[in-house]
Amino acid sequence: MTVNYTDDVASRRGFGSFWKLMLKWRGSVYKMVWHDMLVFIFLYYFISLIYRFALPDDSRKTFESFVLHCARFRNLIPVSFVLGFFVSLVVNRWWGMYQSIPWPDTAAILVATHIPGQSAEAREARSNILRYINLTIALTFAKISPVVKAKYPTLNSFVMAGYLTEREMKILESLEDRVNVHKVWVPVLWACKALDHARRHELTTEGGQRVITAEFLAIRSKCGGLMGWHQYNIPLVYIQVVTVAVYSFFFFSLLGEQFLDPARGYANHLIDLYVPFFTLLQLFFYIGWIKVAEALLNPFGEDDNDFEFVPLLQRHIEMTRLLSEPSPSELPEYIQDDDSQPVTLKVTYDDEHETQSTTSTEQ
Numbered sequence: 001m002t003v004n005y006t007d008d009v010a011s012r013r014g015f016g017s018f019w020k021l022m023l024k025w026r027g028s029v030y031k032m033v034w035h036d037m038l039v040f041i042f043l044y045y046f047i048s049l050i051y052r053f054a055l056p057d058d059s060r061k062t063f064e065s066f067v068l069h070c071a072r073f074r075n076l077i078p079v080s081f082v083l084g085f086f087v088s089l090v091v092n093r094w095w096g097m098y099q100s101i102p103w104p105d106t107a108a109i110l111v112a113t114h115i116p117g118q119s120a121e122a123r124e125a126r127s128n129i130l131r132y133i134n135l136t137i138a139l140t141f142a143k144i145s146p147v148v149k150a151k152y153p154t155l156n157s158f159v160m161a162g163y164l165t166e167r168e169m170k171i172l173e174s175l176e177d178r179v180n181v182h183k184v185w186v187p188v189l190w191a192c193k194a195l196d197h198a199r200r201h202e203l204t205t206e207g208g209q210r211v212i213t214a215e216f217l218a219i220r221s222k223c224g225g226l227m228g229w230h231q232y233n234i235p236l237v238y239i240q241v242v243t244v245a246v247y248s249f250f251f252f253s254l255l256g257e258q259f260l261d262p263a264r265g266y267a268n269h270l271i272d273l274y275v276p277f278f279t280l281l282q283l284f285f286y287i288g289w290i291k292v293a294e295a296l297l298n299p300f301g302e303d304d305n306d307f308e309f310v311p312l313l314q315r316h317i318e319m320t321r322l323l324s325e326p327s328p329s330e331l332p333e334y335i336q337d338d339d340s341q342p343v344t345l346k347v348t349y350d351d352e353h354e355t356q357s358t359t360s361t362e363q
Contacts, residue, residue: 027304032291033284040283043254044276051258060261068266070256077249079286086242087293089234094296100225101307102140104133104316107215108323114208115198123325125198129212130320132191133219135163137316139184140223141309144230145300148309162317184227188220230300239297246290253279 025031051063111126138158141148151157155172158164164172168190172183192213199209257279260269299306 029284029288029291031304032295033287036287037280037283040250040254041280044257044279047254048258048274064260064264064266067255067258067260070252071268072256074249074252074256077245077252079245079249082242082245083286083289083293086238087289090293090296093229093234094299097226097229097299098307100222100229101312102137102219102222102226104130104137104219104320105323107133107212107219108320110208110212110215112324114204114212117203121201122198122203125194125203126324129191129194129198130324131163132187132194133216134313134316134320135187136184136191136219136223138163138313139182139187140226141313143182143184144226145307145309147300147302148313151310182227184223185220188216191216230298234297242290242293246286249286250283253283 155169259272
């Protein structure tokens with residue numbers, strides 16, 4: 001699930017501000033790349049040991065010629081260009097997914113404002129309308145997230161969670177037999193119908209109905225955006241091209257980056273370090289880059305950097321209940337505008353010092 005680290009760098013300045021983050025394991029690049037690094041190191045030294053101790057002299061010359069050939073042509077693979085453009089595309093896609101996450105807070109505030117009162121009818125109208133909105137969001141999340149689908153596998157599980165009634169579940173089940181498309185938008189229709197019923201019973205005004213309906217349709221649009229992101233992916237051929245480019249580059253690096261006998265006098269092979277430091281750094285950067293794309297390509301699962309949809313659903317329920325059902329004791333009293341007793345704000349020492357510093361800077 002999502003790894004939070006922003007508080008660790010909230011006030012850090014100067015040299016090494018991000019070094020504290022380098023020690024984290026969960027959600028880190030080390031956790032993503034260590035398998036690939038281990039496989040590369042094992043194969044590299046396996047080939048190196050065979051070259052150094054197992055090959056006869058004639059075979060060593062043939063091997064060295066092949067190493068020089070791989071070293072010459074492996075850099076023709078445009079790994080940086082292909083991988084950089086791909087990761088940029090995936091990050092933009094991830095940001096679009098985040099912006100498409102629906103939040104019912106505004107709808108709850110509008111419903112509480114335009115359907116006021118503590119009567120049984122008003123409270124029931126607010127409760128049902130916002131329950132339908134939360135149901136729409138929950139059904140959308142269950143369509144796109146395996147984690148939410150595992151928690152709510154059937155319509156009956158939504159009944160047990162309080163999203164649906166038995167009667168409403170039967171309506172949705174009857175629709176399953178009639179049409180094959182998803183039923184995510186049905187609760188939005190129910191919410192709009194319940195809002196119209198409230199207007200006809202004078203629980204809200206026509207202007208209030210118009211404003212609330214517009215917010216319902218905005219939530220439906222965001223849910224549709226999430227389902228669109230989930231259904232229409234980056235073309236598979238592009239992912240295959242990037243994967244083949246990266247891993248073929250390091251396959252040829254297993255040979256092209258081998259240290260050869262300095263006594264042979266080959267160009268660029270004048271020393272023998274045994275440990276390919278720069279090749280390992282290159283592997284770390286490129287593999288880490290493609291692992292970032294893998295992590296962000298579909299953030300609807302249960303990886304370290306994925307969206308936490310199940311806690312988000314619980315948060316939506318609690319927030320809509322909080323915003324839509326305030327009791328009179330929970331609302332502040334109106335402040336009377338009395339010119340004889342103006343309201344003054346107290347200025348603390350820190351505020352006054354900051355104001356004087358700002359004034360002197362502007363001068």
